[in-house]
Amino acid sequence: QKEVEQNSGPLSVPEGAIASLNCTYSDRGSQSFFWYRQYSGKSPELIMSIYSNGDKEDGRFTAQLNKASQYVSLLIRDSQPSDSATYLCAVNMFGLTGGGNKLTFGTGTQLKVEL
Amino acid sequence: EPEVTQTPSHQVTQMGQEVILRCVPISNHLYFYWYRQILGQKVEFLVSFYNNEISEKSEIFDDQFSVERPDGSNFTLKIRSTKLEDSAMYFCASSEAMAAHYNEQFFGPGTRLTVL
Numbered sequence: 296q297k298e299v300e301q302n303s304g305p306l307s308v309p310e311g312a313i314a315s316l317n318c319t320y321s322d323r324g325s326q327s328f329f330w331y332r333q334y335s336g337k338s339p340e341l342i343m344s345i346y347s348n349g350d351k352e353d354g355r356f357t358a359q360l361n362k363a364s365q366y367v368s369l370l371i372r373d374s375q376p377s378d379s380a381t382y383l384c385a386v387n388m389f390g391l392t393g394g395g396n397k398l399t400f401g402t403g404t405q406l407k408v409e410l
Numbered sequence: 411e412p413e414v415t416q417t418p419s420h421q422v423t424q425m426g427q428e429v430i431l432r433c434v435p436i437s438n439h440l441y442f443y444w445y446r447q448i449l450g451q452k453v454e455f456l457v458s459f460y461n462n463e464i465s466e467k468s469e470i471f472d473d474q475f476s477v478e479r480p481d482g483s484n485f486t487l488k489i490r491s492t493k494l495e496d497s498a499m500y501f502c503a504s505s506e507a508m509a510a511h512y513n514e515q516f517f518g519p520g521t522r523l524t525v526l
Binding site: 329400 | 453455501505510516520
């Protein structure tokens with residue numbers, strides 16, 4: 296069973312702080328990794344993609360990937376109340392037989408940014 | 411900015427009835443997907459579609475489900491005989507390609523299906 300694991304939270308951080316969200320995945324063949332933000336009752340919104348080991352920065356967001364440890368993380372700098380949402384880690388096994396392009400999602404981490 | 415659209419936003423149906431959920435993927439995207447999310451649970455893959463064929467499907471996607479690209483813009487999910495457990499949010503997504511760096515999937519706003 297290919298799994299993506301996240302701590303469900305809630306993770307509470309004060310406004311302006313750095314929020315750190317973590318994700319582990321079980322399948323070493325995974326090739327593409329994504330972070331989605333989902334507000335309550337809304338659809339997943341893509342915020343970051345990462346394909347290679349290391350860091351990838353986009354504005355206040357930094358995604359980190361360590362394939363050896365099967366670990367992906369998302370850092371949100373200068374957290375704002377509008378960042379309060381559930382953050383979904385999604386993993387794609389493109390490149391392997393039968394992997395196709397389906398995304399396997401974690402259960403999500405609820406982030407609360409407090410004033 | 412191009413986006414995936416879905417209709418209807420909310421569909422209520424009686425158990426055993428057929429429903430068709432509609433999606434318009436982003437225009438230059440070639441890969442299309444349906445996912446569902448039961449309330450309080452994780453997003454689950456149903457099916458992927460490319461070049462007018464199903465490329466992959468999950469165990470959830472049984473004979474009651476079908477997908478179709480009836481014209482150059484629409485992508486539909488049909489549930490032939492709905493069950494109570496089909497009640498969920500259904501998301502359509504599309505991606506430009508399957509290769510890494512082009513396989514980002516963009517989700518539509520979803521259709522909330524309620525089966526009574």
